[in-house]
Amino acid sequence: MEKKRTPIFFAPFVSSTMEVLPAWIDYNGHMNMAYYHVLFDRAVEEGFGLVGLGPDYLEERRGSFFAAEIHTLYKRELKMRDPVRVTLQLVDFDEKRVHFYLEIRHATEGWVAATSEGLSLHMDMRTRKVTPFPEDIMANLAVMKAAHSRLARPEVLGRVIGIPNKSALNEQLVTSGTRH
Template sequence: MEKRVPVFFFAPFVSSTMRVSPAWIDYNGHMNMAYYHVLFDRAVEEGFGLVGLGQDYLEERKASFFAAEIHTLYKRELKARDEVRVTLQLVDYDEKRIHYYLEIRHAVEGWVAATMEGLSLHMDMKTRKVSPFPDDIAANLAVMKAAHARLARPQTLGRVIGIPTRRDLLEPALAGGTRH
């Protein structure tokens, strides 16, 4: 049973406005790291719901998508009652996976509070195994990817976690050094 969904996507997708709940504030006086993922997750649901991967998809077609890997970069504190919007960029997809990038932005001032790179797997919920996207969903992902392909590649994609060495810190300066 194929469903008809929108064939036009904004680049990037921008979530509805969300507010930081006072209950999410930790003893440091800012939003606890777990709740950044609540905001990211809500935006993923909104954005990929447009391609047909929402709750209806689970109920009607007994399939969904699961997070397989994420990388989060926390850039700036969020405080109680801050309003945010999350942008989503589809970076790539194949027959069973979607690779995407998100930014939590302050809804009024526009600064970036956090970024997340994610890889999710399409799941057959009857077998609980990874399975190919149906043709209609793959077609919608193709349209979304084409719209998002015009966006710049996020600088933090593929970022590796680690403590930089002194050489790593100097390398950019060395690369721009004198020429012979």
């Protein structure tokens, strides 16, 4: 029997190059928000496929992982035919969950188009219930986390959506030295 090799992870993981397709362009002339999630999802599949959570994991072991929560920030428009790559940073994991951070970057110019913070749950597809990761997947996640722990923690992690009240906004402007 062939011995399984421990995967090597780059920090961060960088997806293959993808392209903004014409069908993804909306009436505003830029990529519709839904397709940012398509790009993020493809990168998640590529990145976590390296730890053993790819399509063969579903087929052979009847396990998968489902999105539980996603927080996306749209920073810059993407237009038709723009080439992009997505970086993935494993922030944390436990026996049933993975917490990760993604950035869509223009593949040739390097600017960030969008960021996403996600939390996914490991699923037993026979019961469709949350279940612990197998030991080999946990070990691979630990190797990925060790590689990614050298990266800076993204400032936008844990960000809350909301409109700040006026007094909080004024306090923030005063402490930053900006006045309106």
